[in-house]
Amino acid sequence: MIKRYSRKELTDIWSEENKYQIWLDVEVAAAEAMEKLGQIPKGVASIVRKKTKINVNRIHKIESEVKHDVIAFLTSVTEKAGIKVRYLHQGMTSSDVVDTSFNIQMVQSGKIILKDIDQILKVLKKQAKKYKFTPCMGRSHGIHAEPVTFGLKLASFYQEFKRNRKRLVDAINEVSTCAISGAVGTFANINPKVEKHVAKKLNLRVEPISTQVIPRDRHAFYFSVLGIIAGSIERVAIEIRHLQRTEVYELQEYFSKNQKGSSAMPHKKNPILSENLTGLARMVRSAVIPALENIALWHERDISHSSVERNIGPDANITTDFALVRLTNILDNMIVYPKKMLENLNITKGLIFSQEVMLELTKSGLAREQSYKMVQSYAKQCFAENLDLFDVISSDKLIMSKITPKKLKSIFSYAKHFKNVNLIFRRVFK
Numbered sequence: 001m002i003k004r005y006s007r008k009e010l011t012d013i014w015s016e017e018n019k020y021q022i023w024l025d026v027e028v029a030a031a032e033a034m035e036k037l038g039q040i041p042k043g044v045a046s047i048v049r050k051k052t053k054i055n056v057n058r059i060h061k062i063e064s065e066v067k068h069d070v071i072a073f074l075t076s077v078t079e080k081a082g083i084k085v086r087y088l089h090q091g092m093t094s095s096d097v098v099d100t101s102f103n104i105q106m107v108q109s110g111k112i113i114l115k116d117i118d119q120i121l122k123v124l125k126k127q128a129k130k131y132k133f134t135p136c137m138g139r140s141h142g143i144h145a146e147p148v149t150f151g152l153k154l155a156s157f158y159q160e161f162k163r164n165r166k167r168l169v170d171a172i173n174e175v176s177t178c179a180i181s182g183a184v185g186t187f188a189n190i191n192p193k194v195e196k197h198v199a200k201k202l203n204l205r206v207e208p209i210s211t212q213v214i215p216r217d218r219h220a221f222y223f224s225v226l227g228i229i230a231g232s233i234e235r236v237a238i239e240i241r242h243l244q245r246t247e248v249y250e251l252q253e254y255f256s257k258n259q260k261g262s263s264a265m266p267h268k269k270n271p272i273l274s275e276n277l278t279g280l281a282r283m284v285r286s287a288v289i290p291a292l293e294n295i296a297l298w299h300e301r302d303i304s305h306s307s308v309e310r311n312i313g314p315d316a317n318i319t320t321d322f323a324l325v326r327l328t329n330i331l332d333n334m335i336v337y338p339k340k341m342l343e344n345l346n347i348t349k350g351l352i353f354s355q356e357v358m359l360e361l362t363k364s365g366l367a368r369e370q371s372y373k374m375v376q377s378y379a380k381q382c383f384a385e386n387l388d389l390f391d392v393i394s395s396d397k398l399i400m401s402k403i404t405p406k407k408l409k410s411i412f413s414y415a416k417h418f419k420n421v422n423l424i425f426r427r428v429f430k
Contacts, residue, residue, distance in 0.1 A: 001318040014314035022101040033197035040087040051081040070094040091190030099214040109317035110172035116324035128154035136341035147417040171225040179210035212301040216294040223291035230284035237277040254333035287312035350389035364402035
């Protein structure tokens with residue numbers, strides 16, 4: 001992933017240095033187990049651990065000649081640790097090292113992304129409570145529907161990210177497996193106890209059955225969860241972008257003192273960060289289909305998945321982390337305009353209360369269809385002639401014979417729409 005959309009915490013995980021270090025950890029843990037089982041001489045693991053220093057350039061140089069990354073890695077270890085290294089990798093296959101290590105990188109990334117989600121939840125909770133009863137327009141199809149509160153919008157996002165957190169915990173658990181089972185996964189030349197030791201040492205679980213590779217449905221689930229998280233990021237970003245439109249302008253992204261919005265138009269303050277998140281979300285979701293396609297490999301193993309994972313492994317995790325951190329900062333520093341929200345609520349001059357008028361007429365004995373047509377007719381007139389629905393309704397003798405002036409006045413208030421806000425908040429933030 002390019003540096004512009006990367007954080008060091010994640011790029012370190014997906015660095016070549018970290019990858020080869022994990023490979024070394026896997027090999028050393030396997031050697032420890034083999035020593036205990038009496039399969040190789042004592043001291044191999046400790047010698048390798050003490051003398052080996054990862055040299056990425058050297059590994060790449062060897063690989064350019066042997067055309068095999070694991071062999072290149074083992075050769076570089078031999079150069080540092082000496083002849084006893086010949087006991088490393090006994091009965092193992094490349095996928096034992098590569099797959100187990102890839103899962104560790106996924107787990108390392110997932111745990112940081114979990115922390116990112118925790119930060120988003122913290123900010124959303126704070127902002128939701130701050131704007132709990134701040135009235136704003138609820139929209140369907142982009143059109144004014146009925147009143148909500150800005151706090152309810154944020155509470156909805158909070159609940160969604162709570163679900164995302166649970167999904168990610170499950171996804172991390174899904175890829176927390178270890179396979180040290182040898183060629184085609186039969187343990188023909190390696191004791192299953194080695195796998196058990198490596199799994200315990202590296203805080204993983206034993207893969208119940210591998211076919212030389214760890215089954216890729218596990219990884220497909222993980223990347224699918226990242227895709228869902230990306231969808232949630234975009235959902236929030238889209239809301240911010242819409243609410244910052246000039247015609248709406250109920251909130252805006254923080255705009256720093258020396259920030260510039262346009263090279264041509266000095267007045268512009270654009271929601272560039274939210275737009276950026278929409279783009280990044282597309283990139284994360286683009287990893288989902290390849291991950292799903294990686295499930296179907298030939299027989300016990302091929303490497304059609306390898307090139308895919310070398311791309312989507314770092315890119316999807318690094319991008320998700322970056323996007324979550326950016327979204328947290330946007331939400332924490334956004335500028336909210338409650339007065340503009342209230343102004344937009346009133347822009348249609350009471351049309352948003354049409355449902356309550358209709359319902360009250362049905363309660364009085366009129367048929368629903370008759371009530372609907374009557375209110376809709378007046379609503380159309382108000383919209384066309386820029387009239388106030390309350391005034392127009394008040395002049396209708398039939399309606400006023402069914403609804404008292406006091407009741408009509410109570411209908412044209414926001415109180416009813418917010419009476420269950422506390423209930424919803426208790427459900428979300430219990």
